[in-house]
Amino acid sequence: MKSRNRRRFLSALPLAAVSGAAASQPAAAAGFQAEHSLDGHWQFQIPGGSWTTVSVPHTWQVMPGCEDHRGKAFYRRAFDVPAAWNGSTVRIEFEAVFHTAVVAINGQPAGRHEGLGYTAFAFDITSLLKYGAENEVFVEVDNAFFDRMLPRGNSSDWAHDGGIYRPVCLLVTPRDxxxxxxxxxxxxxxxxxxxxxxxxxxxxxxxxxxxxxxxxxxxxxxxxxxxxxxxxxxxxxxxxxxxxxxxxxxxxxxxxxxxxxGSHTLTETFGVRSFEVRNRGFYLNGERIRLAGVERMAGSHPEYGMAEPAHWIEHDHRDMKELNCIFTRVHWQQDRRVLDFCDREGIMVQLEVPTWGQATFNGMGEKPEPWIVENGLAHLREMIARDRNHPCVVMWGCCNEIGGQRPADAAFAEAIYNEAKRLDPRRPRTYASYSLRQTPEKDVSRIMEAVSVNEYFESWNGGAIPDLVRMLDGIRDAFPQKPVIVSEYGYCACKPEWPEGDAKRRRILATHTEVFRKRHEIGGLVFFCYNDYRTHVGDRGRQRLQQRVHGVVDVYGRRKESFEALRRELSPIAELHDRFEDGQLQVTLKNRDTIPAYTLRGYTLRALFEGPGPTLLERLEAPIEVLAPGGSASFNLTPAYAKSPIAIYVDVLRPNGWSAFTEIWRP
CATH class of the missing domain: 2.60.40.10 (Immunoglobulins)
Incomplete structure (x- = not known):
């Protein structure tokens, strides 16, 4: 098995397009690496059932009648291999299969990828192919809850969707x-x-x-x-x-x-940037910043599950940009297209090994079992090998909500930390702790560059604001040199006695964020969650709609009132005041000096003047000078045409065009 990282290909052709000049010479002589997609129609079968046609990427967890199937299922498809490929190296790459895949080509074993359901893998199938003929790939997939992998058994809280749920392709290269x-x-x-x-x-x-x-x-x-x-x-x-x-x-x-x-060409996209932890803070390219964002739980649309199409990945992440998300964390390794979007549009990401909860290490005594450490290290190595060149990836997460003060749990986290440091020493490491409420100094957070804490007072933790303050005081005193990230906070209607109420979500967002902003040691916030999310332990809905109600949008992406509230809280703009008087728009704004806090460079103030109809009549813009945290600016904009507007839409625009703040003036 070979783990692979992200690529930019000079050729990306559907398999059916290999004809004419493209197939007239060996790929080894063509001077490039060709990717030939195997997405599209495959045959699919549940044991005891009949073969049916599905479209890969695919998960059976959203198929009627298959939603509750846990165990093995089978995929197969035919594909042609041109005679011109003889003399090349041909690999088959799966960007992810959950959670175990056994692959055969023309009835011959090609390889096995076991208990690693979120990372890409490839097998060299050169010797198994019939050149100038039709070939067949057969994949046995298993998504049974399994105790000897991560996430362990049914311990985690997200969708365990079986299938070939990310893209598949053939990679054709020269021998070297x-x-x-x-x-x-x-x-x-x-x-x-x-x-x-x-x-x-x-x-x-x-x-x-x-x-x-x-x-x-x-x-x-x-x-x-x-x-x-x-x-x-x-x-x-x-x-x-x-x-x-x-x-x-x-x-x-x-x-x-x-x-x-030689005759092989490979291209890779990257960015130039530094991200450091020092002086109890986070520094991007030498500038101290305080991070803020929201986490998205992939696989939550009931029609797609984990087999998300590109347009839905784009939809959700455009929402996150609209929410002013500049930093997010995720519980498991993500689709390459997620990271490509974050590279391109600007969202910093913490990627994690999918170790979830204290149940992961139950029954292990003083030391973690060797197999779970090896599985965790395999997750980490394959993640770093593929994703390390993404500039959006700024930190590695070692695990989530383990028993950080128990010996076996802590030893596992330390093993992941040490290997991440060896493989990629420039990126900081952390883990999302849920064991810092008492004796935080004993938690394995002590070895991490940054301390991350999941905070659910007034919901999962009970308690109230004074309890939250006491916990934060203890963390500050235990780790006086380390910055703190609140890696989760929010509200879930996850018990019968907790009725869904977006008003409570908005209240917790406002009151808890206010507490965090008063504390200088807190350098980052991640609200949980962007979306209500599908999960096999969900307390609402059933089958493909089994879910946690935890988000500012529902599983179909419909916005709740908390969406706009979160957008305001994550904005770098603390205040914006506008008035229209004597034919002139007057605007004053202030940059936050608390979370999120960063210098505004290249920002623009835009005003759209609306007249009867309604019709947009005029657009005026003014550059915002460099504005440090806590800085203010004032503007006077005089429209030449829209003298009596019925509304004025005022936006603070980021350099790449996203709106960081919107205010609507009406007479």
Whole structure:
């Protein structure tokens, strides 16, 4: 099994499109890596049932009659392999199968990927193919609750959707090829230059060259002429970028690396940025920032489940950008398309090993069982191998809500921490603790760069605001040098005695956020949750609608009143006042000096003047000068045409066009 990272292909063709000139020469001579999609029609069968046609990516947990099936199911499909591929290396890649996949090609075993339901894997099937003929892939999938993997058994609280639920493809390359590349692009602060470290994972030997382009302009900014290289791992000379443009959530600038290894070409997108924990705070490209955002639980739309189409991933994450989310965490490894969006649009992400809850280590005594440590390390290694080049990924999460003061749980977290530090030493590490209410100094949080705490006073924890303050005092005193992230807070109608009420969600959002803003040690907030989410332990609904009611939108994405309340709380704009007098719009605004807190650069004030109809009559804009946390600005805008508007829509726009704040003036 080979774990793979994200790629940018020079060719991405459906399998049926391999014809004519594209198939007239061996892929080894074509000089690029070709990706041929196997998405689309497959045959699917539940044991004892008949074969039926489904569309992959697919999960059976949203199929009528299959919603409650836990165990094995089977997929198969035929595909043609051109004779011209003979002499190439052909791999089959699955971006994720939950949770165990046994793959065969033409009846011959290709490989097994066991107990790793959220990470990509690939098998070399070169020797199993029939060239110039039809071939068949057969996949046995198992999603039975299983005690020897993460998440362990049925311990976790999200959808355990069985199936080939992310894209599948064939990768056709020359015999000698680049499997993946690790990129560290480091700003040389305070100068506007950067150093790019490139480590290529190679199959074979040959001449290796590198070229870096600005992705937007396609201008070459650095290059390395061809030099002899030998696998399996080869470190290229460092490449400098002069006048580098740094990746930031408000200006997510990207670069593209192209490696040429013999006749193989592989491209990879990356960003130049630094993210550090120091002085009890978080620093992005040298600037101290205080983070704020919301978590999304994937797989929650009842029609799609975990097999989310691209448009739904885009829908939810556009909502998150509208909510002013600049930082999120997730409980498990995400679809590549999620991270691509966050790279492109600017959301910082904490990715996690899917270790959920104290039940994970029940019965293990003083030490965790070796198999659970190995499974956790496999999750981590495959996650880092694929996702480390995404500039949006700023931290690794080791686990969630384990018994952080129990020996076995703590030893597991330490093993994950140490391996993450070895594999990717520049990214900080943390874990979302639920065991800090008493004796926090004994918690395994003590080894992490940042302390993360899940907080549910007035719901799961009971208690009230004074209890929350006491817990935060204890954490502050136990870890005086570490920044704190409130990694979850919110309200769930998760018990019969807790009726759904969005008003309570809004109240907890407002009152708890107010407490957090008064505390200088708190450097980040993640509200839970963006959406009501599907889960096999849900207390509302049944089958594909079994869910937790925890979000500011429902499972179909319909917004609740708390959506706008959360958008305001996550905005960097603390206040905006406007009035229209004597034909002039007067606006004053203030940047927050509490969470979220960061300098506004390249922002714009926009006013849309609406007349009868209603009809938008005029648009005026004014640049906002650089505004540090706590800073204020004032504007006078005089419309030339819309002298008597019936409404004025005032927005504070980020440099990449997203609105950070909206106010509507009416007479």
């Amino acid at each position: 090829y680049v499997e993946r590349v690790a990129i560290d692009a480091i700003p040389n602060l305070p100068s506007p230059t950067a150093t790019v470290e490139i480590t290529a994972h190679l199959h074979g030997s040959g001449l290796l060259s590198a070229e870096i382009r600005d992705l937007a302009s396609q201008r070459v900014v650095a290059s390395q002429p061809a030099i002899p290289a030998q696998g399996p791992v080869f470190r290229l000379p460092d490449l400098p970028i002069r006048e580098a443009r740094f990746w930031h959530f408000d200006s997510p600038h990207l670069y593209q690396l192209t490696l040429r290894f």
